[in-house]
Amino acid sequence: MARHDLIDRIRQRLEELNRSERKVADVILADPAAATGMSIATLAQASSVSEPTVNRFCRSFDAKGYPDFKIKLAQSLARGTPYVSQAVEPDDSAADYTQKIFGATIAALDTARRQTDATRIERVVDFLTQAKQIHFFGLGASGAVAQDAQHKFFRFNLPVTAYVDVLMQRMVASTCHTGDVVVVISWTGRTRELVDIARLARESGAVVLGITAPDSPLARECSETLEVATPEDTDYYMPMTSRMIQLALIDVLATGVTLRRGEDFLGHLRKIKESLRPTRYPDNNG
Numbered sequence: 401m402a403r404h405d406l407i408d409r410i411r412q413r414l415e416e417l418n419r420s421e422r423k424v425a426d427v428i429l430a431d432p433a434a435a436t437g438m439s440i441a442t443l444a445q446a447s448s449v450s451e452p453t454v455n456r457f458c459r460s461f462d463a464k465g466y467p468d469f470k471i472k473l474a475q476s477l478a479r480g481t482p483y484v485s486q487a488v489e490p491d492d493s494a495a496d497y498t499q500k501i502f503g504a505t506i507a508a509l510d511t512a513r514r515q516t517d518a519t520r521i522e523r524v525v526d527f528l529t530q531a532k533q534i535h536f537f538g539l540g541a542s543g544a545v546a547q548d549a550q551h552k553f554f555r556f557n558l559p560v561t562a563y564v565d566v567l568m569q570r571m572v573a574s575t576c577h578t579g580d581v582v583v584v585i586s587w588t589g590r591t592r593e594l595v596d597i598a599r600l601a602r603e604s605g606a607v608v609l610g611i612t613a614p615d616s617p618l619a620r621e622c623s624e625t626l627e628v629a630t631p632e633d634t635d636y637y638m639p640m641t642s643r644m645i646q647l648a649l650i651d652v653l654a655t656g657v658t659l660r661r662g663e664d665f666l667g668h669l670r671k672i673k674e675s676l677r678p679t680r681y682p683d684n685n686g
Contacts, residue, residue: 406461406472406473406476407429407432407473407476408507408511409461410425410428410429410461411429411511412511412514413425417457417460420447420449420450420453421449421453421456421457421460423447423448423449424443424444424447424449424453424454424457425457426447427443427446427447428443428473432473432476435470435473436470436473436474440454440455440466443466454466504641505641505644508641508642508644508645509641509644509645509648512628512645512648512649515628516626516628516649516652517626517627520624520625520626520627521626521652521653521656522656523624524609524624524626524653524656525653525656525657525660527581527607527609527623527624528553528581528583528609528653528656528657529657529660529661530579531558531579531580531581531607532558532559532577532579532580533558533559533560533561533579533580533581534553534558534559534560534561534580534581534582534583535560535561535562535563535572535573535576535580535581535582535583535601535606536549536550536553536560536561536562536563536583536585537562537563537564537569537573537582537583537584537585537594537597538562538564538584538585538586539564539566539586539591539593539594541587541642541643542585542586542587542643542646543564544564544643545585545611545643545646545647545650546562546563546564546583546585547562547564548647548650549562549583549585549650549654550562552650552651552654553654553657555658555668555669555672556657556658556661557668566593566597569593569594569597570593570596570597570600573597573598573600573601573604573606574600574604575604576601576604576605576606577604577605577606578605578606579605580601580604580605580606580607581606581607581608581609582598582601582606582607582608582609583608583609583610583611584597584598584601584608584609584610584611584612584618584622585610585611585612585646586610586611586612586613586616586618587612587613587642587643587646588612588613588616589610589612589613589616589617589618589619590613590616590617590618591618594618595617595618595621598610598618598621598622599621602621602622602623607623607624608621608622608623609622609623609624609625609626610622610624610625610626610627611625611626611646611649611650612625612626612627613627613628614627614628615627626649628645628649
């Protein structure tokens with residue numbers, strides 16, 4: 401494998417590791433940059449394992465030992481084009497970066513698919529199905545996902561809004577009631593305004609659902625979360641694969657709500673589709 405795949409490989413193999421090795425992986429993934437500066441004794445202590453366990457972990461990722469592993473980890477962090485994409489190098493041709501962006505997106509979606517917890521999907525669909533009204537909140541790239549969610553969920557015959565302005569989000573959150581559902585979308589889960597707004601909505605009586613990073617400040621304010629940890633660092637790179645994963649999760653939730661509505665609801669969906677026919681030229685390809 402390419403040298404810069406190490407962090408991705410650790411994430412992909414989490415379920416294969418034994419309990420002790422998983423502890424080492426968790427410490428490294430929590431702050432890879434800090435891990436590159438740790439001695440083997442420090443990493444072992446932080447992971448609550450022995451030094452031989454750390455060495456065994458490193459060798460399982462094709463490193464000769466801990467020093468070699470730290471070099472590979474540092475190389476993994478120093479990849480890509482800053483503020484553009486971790487998958488792309490500055491001298492890539494159009495053919496190169498096209499293939500890399502598509503490849504990175506496919507790989508990220510596959511990783512997210514394997515990490516997604518079907519039990520949590522069921523619980524989130526339960527909340528959405530029972531909602532009196534739904535508000536989707538997001539900022540930046542996640543704001544576009546919130547707007548896509550509104551486009552999907554308006555079909556369910558209940559009030560649905562999407563807000564991408566902090567002041568509007570705060571005002572709406574403050575006027576929520578029991579039975580309202582607020583869905584907060586944030587890849588990092590560290591945006592201060594969204595964390596505050598989630599808390600405000602929950603204090604107002606709303607169920608707050610988060611599509612966000614595991615163990616993030618936002619996740620801790622939510623009633624329920626869909627948590628996916630994938631390699632894209634949106635603090636440093638342009639949001640790409642993260643946005644595609646969020647959109648896919650919205651599609652999953654919309655599908656779940658549709659199926660909960662049952663076959664009797666299909667007539668309503670058909671009316672919406674039929675309303676669009678006059679707006680389109682005939683398809684003469686078939």
